[in-house]
Structures are given as C-alpha cells and as structure tokens.
Amino acid sequence: MSNEFVAGAGFVALFALMLLRVPIGVAMGLVGIFGFGAVVGTGPALNLLAQSPISTITDFNLTLIPFFVLMGVLATNSGMSAELFRAGRAWLGGLKGGLGLASVGACAGFAAICGSSVATAATMTKIAYPEMKKAGYSDEVSTGIIAAGGTLGILIPPSVVLAVYGFITEQDIGLLFVAGIVPGILAVLMYMATVRLWYGDSLPAGDRFSLIEAFRSLRGVWAVGLLFIAVIMSIYFGVVTATEAAAAGALLTAIIGMVRGQLSLSRLLESLVEALRTSVAIYVVLIGATLFGYFLAITQVPQELTQFLIDLGAGRYGTLLLILLMFVIMGCFLDAMAMVILMVPIVFPVITELGFDPIWFGVIIVMTVELGLITPPVGMNVFVINSITPGVSLPAIFRGVMPFVAVDVLRLLLLIAFPAIVLFLPSGMH
Amino acid sequence: MSGPERDSRSLSGIILFIERIAGIVLGLVTVLIVISAVGRYIFASPVPDTFDVSRLVLGVAIAWGLASLGFHGTHIKVDLLAHALPRGARNAVNFFAWLVLLGFTLLLVWKIWERVQAAMSGGDATMELRLAHWPFFLGIWLGIVAAVFTTIVRLWLIARSGRDLGEYDGIDEHLLEDIKKS
Numbered sequence: 001m002s003n004e005f006v007a008g009a010g011f012v013a014l015f016a017l018m019l020l021r022v023p024i025g026v027a028m029g030l031v032g033i034f035g036f037g038a039v040v041g042t043g044p045a046l047n048l049l050a051q052s053p054i055s056t057i058t059d060f061n062l063t064l065i066p067f068f069v070l071m072g073v074l075a076t077n078s079g080m081s082a083e084l085f086r087a088g089r090a091w092l093g094g095l096k097g098g099l100g101l102a103s104v105g106a107c108a109g110f111a112a113i114c115g116s117s118v119a120t121a122a123t124m125t126k127i128a129y130p131e132m133k134k135a136g137y138s139d140e141v142s143t144g145i146i147a148a149g150g151t152l153g154i155l156i157p158p159s160v161v162l163a164v165y166g167f168i169t170e171q172d173i174g175l176l177f178v179a180g181i182v183p184g185i186l187a188v189l190m191y192m193a194t195v196r197l198w199y200g201d202s203l204p205a206g207d208r209f210s211l212i213e214a215f216r217s218l219r220g221v222w223a224v225g226l227l228f229i230a231v232i233m234s235i236y237f238g239v240v241t242a243t244e245a246a247a248a249g250a251l252l253t254a255i256i257g258m259v260r261g262q263l264s265l266s267r268l269l270e271s272l273v274e275a276l277r278t279s280v281a282i283y284v285v286l287i288g289a290t291l292f293g294y295f296l297a298i299t300q301v302p303q304e305l306t307q308f309l310i311d312l313g314a315g316r317y318g319t320l321l322l323i324l325l326m327f328v329i330m331g332c333f334l335d336a337m338a339m340v341i342l343m344v345p346i347v348f349p350v351i352t353e354l355g356f357d358p359i360w361f362g363v364i365i366v367m368t369v370e371l372g373l374i375t376p377p378v379g380m381n382v383f384v385i386n387s388i389t390p391g392v393s394l395p396a397i398f399r400g401v402m403p404f405v406a407v408d409v410l411r412l413l414l415l416i417a418f419p420a421i422v423l424f425l426p427s428g429m430h
Numbered sequence: 431m432s433g434p435e436r437d438s439r440s441l442s443g444i445i446l447f448i449e450r451i452a453g454i455v456l457g458l459v460t461v462l463i464v465i466s467a468v469g470r471y472i473f474a475s476p477v478p479d480t481f482d483v484s485r486l487v488l489g490v491a492i493a494w495g496l497a498s499l500g501f502h503g504t505h506i507k508v509d510l511l512a513h514a515l516p517r518g519a520r521n522a523v524n525f526f527a528w529l530v531l532l533g534f535t536l537l538l539v540w541k542i543w544e545r546v547q548a549a550m551s552g553g554d555a556t557m558e559l560r561l562a563h564w565p566f567f568l569g570i571w572l573g574i575v576a577a578v579f580t581t582i583v584r585l586w587l588i589a590r591s592g593r594d595l596g597e598y599d600g601i602d603e604h605l606l607e608d609i610k611k612s
Contacts, residue, residue: 017530018507018508019508019510019511020511020523020526020527020530021507021508021509021511021512021523021524021526021527021595022507022526022527022530022531023499023505023506023507023527023531024505024506024507024508025505025506026505026530026531026534027530029534030530030533030534033537046537046541047541049537049538049540049541049542050541050542050544050545050548051545053538053542054489054542054545054567054570057488057489057492057493057570058485058486058488058489058566058570059485060481060484060485063459063463063484063485063488066456066488066492067460067463070456070457070460239471240467240471241467243463244463244464244467247459247460247461247463247464247467248464248467250460251460251461251464254457268457269450269453269454272450272453272454272456272457273446273449273450273452273453275453275456276449276452276453276456276491276492276495276498277449277495277498277499277502277504279456279492279495280492280495280496280498280499281499281504281505281506282506283492283495284496284499284505284506285506333508333510334508335506337506338506377510378510
C-alpha cells in the first residue's frame, strides 16, 4: 500500500469514526496505530500503546492543564463573577447600554481567571441575563452579548486552549499567554464598541452610582486582580514556570473562595471532581493526538499538505486564509479544543514554512476557533445559554450574536494585517 | 426502580467515590507543586522528587478518571449526527461508539501491562528518592482495567435501556443544574 493511500484511508476512517460518535481521542488513536501499522507493521504499531499513552498522562508539562481547569472551576464555583458584574454595573451601568457594557467587562474579568469560554458564558448568564431582562433588554440582545462575551474565556489568559496549542507546537506557554493579553483587551473594547455603536441609544440606561459607590464596588474584585497578577505577571517576569503559576493560581482561588465563605469543603470536593473529569477528556484527545502524530509522520501528510498549499500559489496570506477558513468550517462540527489538537499538527509545518510567527499563529487560531463557539450549527456558548434560559430560542441567540461575529472577523483581519499587536508584549518578556 | 436503573445508580456511587479520591489526589499534587516552588524560591530547598512524584501520581488520577468517562460517556466527541437521528438509530450509533472505545481500552490494558512488567524488571525509578516507577504504572493500569469494566456497563445500559451518552461541554452538568435552580 502506498503512503498516499494509507493517508487517504486514514482520514476517511477518522472522520467516519468521529461522525459515529466515537470519542475523538480514540478515533485519532486507532487511526494512528493502524495507519502506522499499515506502513511499518502491526507489531511496532501496537508497541506504541505501551509507551505513548503513559508518557502523555505522566508528562509534567501537561500538568498545567488540570491546574488551569481547576482554577476556572473554583472561580466559577466561588461566585467571583457576581462581584465582577456588580463592579461593572457601578462604573458603566448608568450609560445607555451600560448593563451590556458591564456584562462584557465582567466576562473579561472572569476570563482572566477562567480559561473556559463555556463556563464564562454559563456563569455570566446566571448573573447578567436577569439584570438585563429586568432593565428592558430584549432576549436577543442580552443573550447575544453574553454569548460573545463568553468567548473571551479562551482568549484572555490563562487559556487552556492556548496552553494545549503550546504543548502541541512546543512553544513557550508563558509567551503565548502574554501574547493573548493585548488581543484580549482589543476584543473587550471592540465588543463594548459594538454594544454602543450597533445598538446605540435603543438600549436603556441602568441605575446611576456615585463615584464613592463605584470605588466601593472595586473592593469585591480584588481577588480577581490578585489572581491575574499572581498567574500572568509571575509568568511574564519569569518568577515561576507556567505549571507552578497554574498550581498557585488554583490554590489561591481555593483559599480566597474559602476565606470569603463562598467555597465549602463539599463544594471544593465537587470542584476537584469536575476539574478532573474535564481534564481527563482533554487528556484522552491528547493521547489520541500523540498516536495520530506517528501516523502523520510516517505518511508525511503535513509535508505533502505544505507542498500542496505552496504549489497552489495563493501566496502567504492567501494560504493562511485558506487554513483559517478550514478551521472555521470544521468549527461548525468540532469542539474548539479537539479541533486545535487534531488540526494544528497538520497545518503547523505550513505556517512555519510560510514564515509566520508560531506565537502569533497560536493567538490567531484561538480567535478563529472562538468563532465556532457562537456560530451555527454547534455554537457551544449559544447552546449552554439556551440550556439555562430555555425561554430564549436558539435562533434568537444566534441573531443576537451576529454583530459580534462580524466584529470578531474584523479583529481577526486586523491582527493578521498587524502582527505586532500580538507580538510586541511577548517580545519584551523577561 | 428498574434493574438496570438500580445497578446504574449503585455504580454511579462507586464511580463518584473513585472520582473523589482522584480529585483529592489532584488537589494534593497542586499543593505539592506550590510548596515545592515556594521552597525553591524562598528557602532554596525544593521538595525532593516533586517533578517525578507529581507527574506520576497525577497520571494515576487521570487513568482512574478514564473509568469515569467510560461510564458517564462524557468524552469529547462529535454529537451532531447522533442528535439528528431517531432514538433507535442513535442507540445503535452509541453502542457502536462505545464498542470501539471498549476495543481501544482493551488494547491499552494489554500493552500497558507489558509496560508495567518492563518497569518492574528494568528497575526504573524517580530521580531523587529512587522510588520505583512500577507501582505508579500499576496504578495507571488498574485505572484502565476499571475503565474496561465501566465501559462494558455503559454498553449494557445502552443495549438494555437505551441510555444516551453524556455530553462533554467543558462544564459540569451539576453547575448548570445549580444555575437553573438559583
């Protein structure tokens, strides 16, 4: 059998298994083993199973994944989101559309301690949606704002998806996190501008707060500031490794939650279990991806794809846009994390061959998969909001989020045109 | 309460117990890494073998977590086609998917046992305290054996009572329930 045939058959089998609901990691693992076996023999292929899965689950560099997941779960279960929204409302609520602005701000603050978009959207739906509804916002607008704001979870560091990208491409996770800061701030500003400019004066103003009250509201958000500084700044200044920062962040979140009486022992135990479940699901995909990597290496798919795309003559940016388009299309069907783990090893050689910066590409890819969280047919954030607010239909939420999708595309193009926006901060890193 | 339902509940209890132990292990490893980092930076004296012990112990916790995913069905997977199918066809798809998972898990049991034996005879040990690797690998292997058991139970539940698979969405279903209640 030729390598081309094995590669083609492998990808057909992979997509067929995934469509038939076989866990993505298992589908990748099986195709990896049998594809590798078709070229080099069954014995050596099966022997990969003796080494590779154990190496993956005992890889020290990957331990930061459960820690960041745990930090996010603890932050969610400690009720920190309510204080963020309260502070946002105190500062911005008096403006027209102020509650929408406060929701975006609170999502951003929460994203700074939680690396999950879905958790950010779910938590903010609980806090912000009832307030916006009470103030007279339509369901379409309020849920659209929250769904879009939720996507900040995987962009603003610490981001679990960025961490996994760093592991797969062997890039410094600290650099990736720092690179996500400015695009994250840009996303917040552009979302806020969308609330103001798109909906304009049609949105009502909320209660006005005095300056003293506004400053008082900041007392509730010190924990978020402390956690962000502890994790991101310590990585930026090289005080600790990313893994240590993740562990310290998780421990601090637990301590803060317990000291403030918002995290009981049973809730802490639930959080640990929840973090474990989420982390194991990610690890299974990583195990599969490692096995799939042997298949890619032996069939030389990435090299063939690189050559094919370069031969198309679409130029650097044309090729990049083709790749991003592929991610957007796949985002309609695949989970963001799974998509990064499956597709990045295949397209990464193309990106480096074309001379793009791997750190910049990590941020671009995360922003691209973000789109999949709020666009049909999967749109995970939209589904989660719908499950919490069953009275609001899915089409209504999708309609509400569309202006933000347009802004996301605009932001993506901006960062492609001006990579320095992403890279100037990490380039000054210690 | 029907037979499969009762058995499923008692197994849920066992799985939750395993998850809690694995979760506590995750918490302990978190604390260990922080203590070691503080020791290294402030007292110039890290906890010995933090690197090896934390990764190996966490590996055991992750392996036991596989048993939980096999039972709950919350692996990361593509649910789009399954959701579009009628109940009977969806059951068939679920059964096929979990049968494939069972095959993969059995392969892991077979090959990782060889790795355990190799570690036993090879004398692999941690860098500083010279703790043998094989007990950790054995812990990992036992977790995967448990995953075989839980995957078979889920297959039985799919076949007998048409139970669906849980969805992975990066958020715990209990949290969503709490949010709905509040």
